[in-house]
Amino acid sequence: MTNEFLLSVESVDTFIGQFHILENxxxxxAKGSITVLLGRNGAGKTTTLxxxxxxxxxxxxxxxxxxxxxxxxxxxxxxxxxxxxxPENRAIFRALTVLENLKLAERKKxxxxxxxxxxxxxxxxxxxxxxxxxxxLSGGQQQMLAVARALVPDNKLLLIDxxxxxxxxxxxxxxxxxxxxxxxxxxxxxxxxNFIMASQLAERYVIIDDGRSVHRGLMSDLVLNEELIHxxxxxxxxxxxxxxxxx
Amino acid sequence: MSHNNKKTLYTVIxxxxxxxxxxxxxxxxGQESFIRTVLSGLTLGSLFFxxxxxxxxxxxxxxxxxxAHGSMFMLGAYIGWQFYTNPTFIFGVLPLLLAFAAGILLxxxxxxxxxxxxxxxVWQKRLPKLMYLAALIVGGIALWKFDVIGLADxxxxxxxxxxxxxxxxxxAQEPLLRFMWRPLLLMVSGALVAVGVSRPxxxxxxxxxxxxxxxxxxxxxxxxxxxxxxLVRENASEAVLLMNGNLRFLLAIITATGFGFLxxxxxxxxxxxxxxxxxFFIVLMTLGLSYVLRELVQVLWDPLAYQMVRPPLFAQxxxxxxxxxxxxxxxxxxxxxGVTFPTYRLFVIALGFVMFIFVxxxxxxxxxxxxxxxxxQDPQMVEALGINVKSxxxxxxxxxxxLAALGGIGAAPxxxxxxGMGDQYQMQGFIxxxxxxxxxxxxxxxxAIILGMARxxxxxFALKWQLSPTIAEASTVxxxxxxxxxxxxxxxxxxx
Numbered sequence: 001m002t003n004e005f006l007l008s009v010e011s012v013d014t015f016i017g018q019f020h021i022l023e024n025x026x027x028x029x030a031k032g033s034i035t036v037l038l039g040r041n042g043a044g045k046t047t048t049l050x051x052x053x054x055x056x057x058x059x060x061x062x063x064x065x066x067x068x069x070x071x072x073x074x075x076x077x078x079x080x081x082x083x084x085x086x087p088e089n090r091a092i093f094r095a096l097t098v099l100e101n102l103k104l105a106e107r108k109k110x111x112x113x114x115x116x117x118x119x120x121x122x123x124x125x126x127x128x129x130x131x132x133x134x135x136x137l138s139g140g141q142q143q144m145l146a147v148a149r150a151l152v153p154d155n156k157l158l159l160i161d162x163x164x165x166x167x168x169x170x171x172x173x174x175x176x177x178x179x180x181x182x183x184x185x186x187x188x189x190x191x192x193x194n195f196i197m198a199s200q201l202a203e204r205y206v207i208i209d210d211g212r213s214v215h216r217g218l219m220s221d222l223v224l225n226e227e228l229i230h231x232x233x234x235x236x237x238x239x240x241x242x243x244x245x246x247x
Numbered sequence: 248m249s250h251n252n253k254k255t256l257y258t259v260i261x262x263x264x265x266x267x268x269x270x271x272x273x274x275x276x277g278q279e280s281f282i283r284t285v286l287s288g289l290t291l292g293s294l295f296f297x298x299x300x301x302x303x304x305x306x307x308x309x310x311x312x313x314x315a316h317g318s319m320f321m322l323g324a325y326i327g328w329q330f331y332t333n334p335t336f337i338f339g340v341l342p343l344l345l346a347f348a349a350g351i352l353l354x355x356x357x358x359x360x361x362x363x364x365x366x367x368x369v370w371q372k373r374l375p376k377l378m379y380l381a382a383l384i385v386g387g388i389a390l391w392k393f394d395v396i397g398l399a400d401x402x403x404x405x406x407x408x409x410x411x412x413x414x415x416x417x418x419a420q421e422p423l424l425r426f427m428w429r430p431l432l433l434m435v436s437g438a439l440v441a442v443g444v445s446r447p448x449x450x451x452x453x454x455x456x457x458x459x460x461x462x463x464x465x466x467x468x469x470x471x472x473x474x475x476x477x478l479v480r481e482n483a484s485e486a487v488l489l490m491n492g493n494l495r496f497l498l499a500i501i502t503a504t505g506f507g508f509l510x511x512x513x514x515x516x517x518x519x520x521x522x523x524x525x526x527f528f529i530v531l532m533t534l535g536l537s538y539v540l541r542e543l544v545q546v547l548w549d550p551l552a553y554q555m556v557r558p559p560l561f562a563q564x565x566x567x568x569x570x571x572x573x574x575x576x577x578x579x580x581x582x583x584x585g586v587t588f589p590t591y592r593l594f595v596i597a598l599g600f601v602m603f604i605f606v607x608x609x610x611x612x613x614x615x616x617x618x619x620x621x622x623x624q625d626p627q628m629v630e631a632l633g634i635n636v637k638s639x640x641x642x643x644x645x646x647x648x649x650l651a652a653l654g655g656i657g658a659a660p661x662x663x664x665x666x667g668m669g670d671q672y673q674m675q676g677f678i679x680x681x682x683x684x685x686x687x688x689x690x691x692x693x694x695a696i697i698l699g700m701a702r703x704x705x706x707x708f709a710l711k712w713q714l715s716p717t718i719a720e721a722s723t724v725x726x727x728x729x730x731x732x733x734x735x736x737x738x739x740x741x742x743x
Contacts, residue, residue: 104632
């Protein structure tokens with residue numbers, strides 16, 4: 001049944017140039033839940049998110065969001081249906097102030113005003129720093145801004161790519177809290193290498209390996225299945241927290 | 248030393264060096280020559296800025312080097328000059344262009360039905376080609392024996408025999424009954440192109456729900472405009488020529504700038520958009536385009552140089568002592584701290600500064616400016632936020648070309664209007680962008696003023712020391728080399 005899912009990625013194939021990145025990948029995300037994409041570096045998790053938002057459109061297969069086929073549409077059209085994208089590596093706009101970064105994400109006039117209280121409650125730092133340029137923020141603050149930006153318009157679905165990457169342990173805790181709170185009002189498709197964080201947040205998982213979706217199920221089952229974890233995730237659970245990298 | 252301290256130190260050294268140069272020039276040249284040369288430099292700098300602003304914005308956002316930018320400057324001058332001297336040509340051609348555009352705008356109306364047609368693969372490929380061929384034939388019939396050269400010549404007659412009354416040349420327009428079918432056929436021709444572009448039968452083509460209503464309104468407006476301009480061809484020219492000269496000049500500026508904007512949008516959509524993935528081809532394409540446009544102008548107006556008459560506000564012999572006096576009498580020169588300077592050049596300086604303020608406000612205060620600054624860094628992410636980046640690219644390209652066209656009409660009353668008039672400014676525009684830093688409009692402004700000053704003082708010293716006048720031209724390249732050696736990213740450029 002498609003109806004119970006807010007997002008269904010149905011056996012998509014995605015190419016970047018002549019490279020076959022995704023092969024027959026299927027991911028379903030139920031409304032009001034968090035689904036996490038797991039897998040090694042370069043397995044195709046980020047490309048899966050980009051395929052949904054339309055930055056790397058699939059060559060075949062279907063992407064159904066909220067009952068509508070969206071594959072092949074331009075990225076801005078897809079985003080405007082109510083999908084927020086938080087890319088990896090904190091791709092905020094460095095030349096814009098924090099406030100401008102948030103303003104830019106408005107789809108209707110007044111989006112930011114309506115959600116400002118909620119956003120600044122989740123990220124009190126950003127209110128204080130609102131006049132600073134993006135390139136004056138620390139790595140953690142940039143990551144917070146990247147997430148905050150996706151909260152400005154009314155999004156039904158958030159695609160969040162590696163929110164914990166390069167964050168200090170204390171900030172990872174904070175980020176987890178934020179995502180947990182977000183779950184109450186929205187649906188999230190998460191990419192997360194930090195297995196501890198992923199296992200505490202997500203209800204369901206999909207393992208992507210070498211461009212294929214090889215395994216899926218309930219997170220509560222996966223944590224008990226050490227063999228599976230070892231086979232597909234390898235070393236990535238060995239290092240649950242990483243320290244902040246120097247810029 | 249920390250990064251910030253270093254920056255402050257360099258800024259201080261820079262300011263001191265600039266102050267020393269200014270003081271040195273002032274004491275060497277004496278007050279009168281100094282002020283006159285500075286004003287000349289500002290005039291040139293204004294024009295350089297108008298060219299460079301577009302170049303730098305377009306390069307910064309899209310990584311496109313537009314080698315047709317000088318041609319846009321030249322076309323702006325021609326269109327403005329035509330409108331001011333004798334708009335018969337413009338009003339004669341306008342209905343045809345509007346009609347063709349209206350035909351093309353039928354695409355979104357056709358598209359959803361056409362892509363669902365049952366067509367074999369062979370016909371899918373064949374049909375668009377047949378449509379283009381048909382469009383060409385219909386377009387050819389529409390323009391059969393249309394005396395476009397004769398229309399263009401009307402302005403030439405008026406320009407060459409300055410004493411002749413341009414109103415006497417208005418009869419060049421065809422009678423309405425013979426003209427009428429031309430726009431009609433061109434609309435058909437445009438519609439045929441539209442069918443071809445819609446890719447009939449191509450089911451893989453995704454038809455995103457476009458805001459159809461907006462397109463429909465635009466189409467209706469275009470059709471109405473076509474009809475109106477078909478009917479008023481002769482009367483409109485007459486009305487424009489009977490107008491107050493200053494008002495006519497203002498309208499000429501608006502027409503040339505608007506023309507530049509539309510031409511820019513057209514070029515971006517039809518020629519540059521398909522080539523973004525192969526940016527080197529864009530260089531070749533724009534270079535080729537510049538030759539085509541120059542030849543086109545030579546066919547229409549012959550390879551001659553024209554002098555546009557200065558509007559009355561700048562034309563009366565005599566020297567005004569204050570700005571108020573100038574505005575009242577329309578004096579051709581004004582006294583600035585004892586130096587006599589042409590009022591029209593003062594106007595060009597003002598134009599440059601006003602446009603710099605306009606660009607600054609646009610970039611820092613408007614949403615479009617925010618989108619541009621963000622798009623320079625990461626257009627994909629801007630798109631993922633829900634912003635149509637393609638249309639922003641079109642808008643920025645159109646704005647850049649509009650600024651160049653504005654520079655062209657601004658220069659027309661004191662530079663000879665000729666097919667090669669833009670080359671010089673395109674070259675200086677590129678040098679300006681390199682000096683100021685790719686993608687920085689503030690850099691373009693500062694660079695333009697530096698170059699303007701270098702040219703003006705170069706000319707001054709060449710005259711004084713009896714050197715070859717090319718020393719002034721060389722000086723700008725020398726400045727570029729020095730800047731590249733000391734600060735390869737340009738004065739206001741950012742390091743990658």
